[in-house]
């Protein structure tokens with residue numbers, strides 16, 4: 001599915017989860033130069049940050065062209081975000097729904113802050129594209145995952161930084177089953193296996209048992225979403 005390589009480079013928001021790993025493969029297939037950024041904001045599922053390096057090594061082994069395009073990795077500490085947003089992801093409370101209909105895993109403004117910091121970094125690194133795994137299809141009601149939020153932010157960032165950044169969200173309109181299919185189309189069964197084995201999505205930060213879809217507690221919303229998506233992906237592949 002490779003087209004002509006796009007110049008200008010890309011910065012991928014790379015947490016080490018399923019979505020951002022798929023986005024990184026997507027970017028490595030498209031852009032001449034790809035850098036990565038990870039954010040540490042005191043999240044409970046920090047274990048995913050530890051998987052970033054092994055995933056990058058794994059992606060480089062899968063494809064020699066990807067290995068040549070994959071450049072610097074950056075880690076930014078945003079501990080202030082964890083301090084101001086007392087949610088189930090940064091505090092030790094049960095994951096539940098709040099009265100306003102949002103799950104209490106919502107970290108207010110998280111993607112706005114991530115993308116703004118990413119743009120500041122991309123500015124310094126001379127990168128044109130900023131790639132994130134935001135998705136409106138099964139987004140748990142997080143308002144900062146909406147396409148309109150990202151488009152508005154692109155306008156604001158470009159005005160505020162006097163640049164022509166492009167915010168790419170390749171997962172915006174696809175569900176979790178289609179995300180697995182996208183990974184397969186980019187890197188074949190080997191990429192699907194790498195994602196199962198080495199990515200981390202579980203909100204509780206548990207490696208847990210090894211399920212068909214990967215490691216995790218198996219009962220938190222992120223694990224359930226991932227498990228159901230994988231089941232549909234496998235069922236469609238067979239049927």
Ligand code: ZN
Pocket residue numbers: 201202203204205206216217218219220221222223
């Ligand atoms: Zn879980």
